[in-house]
Amino acid sequence: MTTVAPVALRRKVELTIDGEAVTAHEGTTVLEACRAAGIEVPTLCYLETLAPVNVCRVCVVEVEGSRALVPSCSRPVAPGMVVRTGTDRVRTSRRMVLELLASSVDLSTAGGDVHRWIEEYEAQPDRHGPAAGPTVRDGAHAGHHEAPEVGLAATVAQTVKRDNNQYVRDYAKCILCYKCVEACGEEAQNTFAIAVAGRGFDARISTEFDVGLPDSACVYCGNCIAVCPTGALMFVSEHDLRARDEWDEDRQTVTRTVCPYCGVGCNLELHVQDNRIVKVTSPLDHDVTSGNLCVKGRFGFEFAQGDGQ
Ligand code: SF4
Ligand code: SF4
Ligand code: FES
Numbered sequence: 133m134t135t136v137a138p139v140a141l142r143r144k145v146e147l148t149i150d151g152e153a154v155t156a157h158e159g160t161t162v163l164e165a166c167r168a169a170g171i172e173v174p175t176l177c178y179l180e181t182l183a184p185v186n187v188c189r190v191c192v193v194e195v196e197g198s199r200a201l202v203p204s205c206s207r208p209v210a211p212g213m214v215v216r217t218g219t220d221r222v223r224t225s226r227r228m229v230l231e232l233l234a235s236s237v238d239l240s241t242a243g244g245d246v247h248r249w250i251e252e253y254e255a256q257p258d259r260h261g262p263a264a265g266p267t268v269r270d271g272a273h274a275g276h277h278e279a280p281e282v283g284l285a286a287t288v289a290q291t292v293k294r295d296n297n298q299y300v301r302d303y304a305k306c307i308l309c310y311k312c313v314e315a316c317g318e319e320a321q322n323t324f325a326i327a328v329a330g331r332g333f334d335a336r337i338s339t340e341f342d343v344g345l346p347d348s349a350c351v352y353c354g355n356c357i358a359v360c361p362t363g364a365l366m367f368v369s370e371h372d373l374r375a376r377d378e379w380d381e382d383r384q385t386v387t388r389t390v391c392p393y394c395g396v397g398c399n400l401e402l403h404v405q406d407n408r409i410v411k412v413t414s415p416l417d418h419d420v421t422s423g424n425l426c427v428k429g430r431f432g433f434e435f436a437q438g439d440g441q
């Protein structure tokens with residue numbers, strides 16, 4: 133006898149976004165409904181393959197009847213909901229988030245959208261003053277906060293961590309979006325090698341007891357690199373090319389292929405510059421991997437170019 137899988141029926145929900153009547157499936161988020169209606173809402177901590185963690189608040193919108201602004205990336209649509217995405221209150225809130233991040237974090241390798249949003253929302257990170265010098269955040273005494281230097285913008289600057297041959301961690305570029313923690317943990321890898329340590333401005337991503345990656349639980353899947361929106365986590369190959377001012381995406385090709393190592397069939401995107409593979413990603417929309425890989429698919433490309441033998 134053939135068993136027929138039950139069909140999941142989802143009701144339609146009618147709501148209003150920026151004065152327009154919109155229909156969305158029950159369970160859809162406000163963000164998804166906005167995107168389906170062609171309305172751009174900035175996001176930083178959101179990724180379609182991860183559960184929303186609601187930490188950046190750059191995606192806020194106004195919802196009629198709600199006292200506080202609402203994070204659109206996690207709020208499900210509801211019948212009769214009235215959403216406004218471009219009010220002064222929304223713009224001011226988004227500007228403040230972008231301004232505080234841009235004044236305290238090195239966003240030089242963040243995606244182009246981030247820089248466009250900073251301009252569009254007229255964020256002025258410079259008005260907080262020149263950047264304060266590097267801090268020693270690792271091992272900061274919990275609950276103890278140094279008085280900020282007057283006239284300087286506090287930053288998350290700290291020394292670049294380079295303790296293995298696969299990837300570099302530069303937490304001066306970290307916006308604490310939690311995506312790497314989620315990808316390393318229950319959303320994908322279930323390795324839990326990294327987590328958030330510290331509180332308040334001292335909060336930072338860390339291995340257990342701040343040990344180096346080789347001594348941590350890390351299995352070098354690189355799924356954290358794949359989700360990092362700012363380049364805080366970066367292939368050694370990309371980091372070195374950037375340091376020599378030789379990283380040039382205009383000279384790169386991206387070729388999609390299937391990982392040769394086992395029968396799972398993970399899709400790889402090989403980024404090639406000057407006939408050398410410079411990094412490997414995996415498409416987010418692939419139903420086998422959702423952008424995730426293991427150490428072999430992510431980093432085992434040296435053999436193809438005669439290295440590492
Ligand atoms: S490489 Fe994989 S195991 Fe290591 S920290 Fe990143 S996600 Fe976790
Ligand atoms: S290292 Fe990257 S992914 Fe992890 S919290 Fe920082 S910005 Fe987000
Ligand atoms: S994208 Fe919604 S809270 Fe960060």
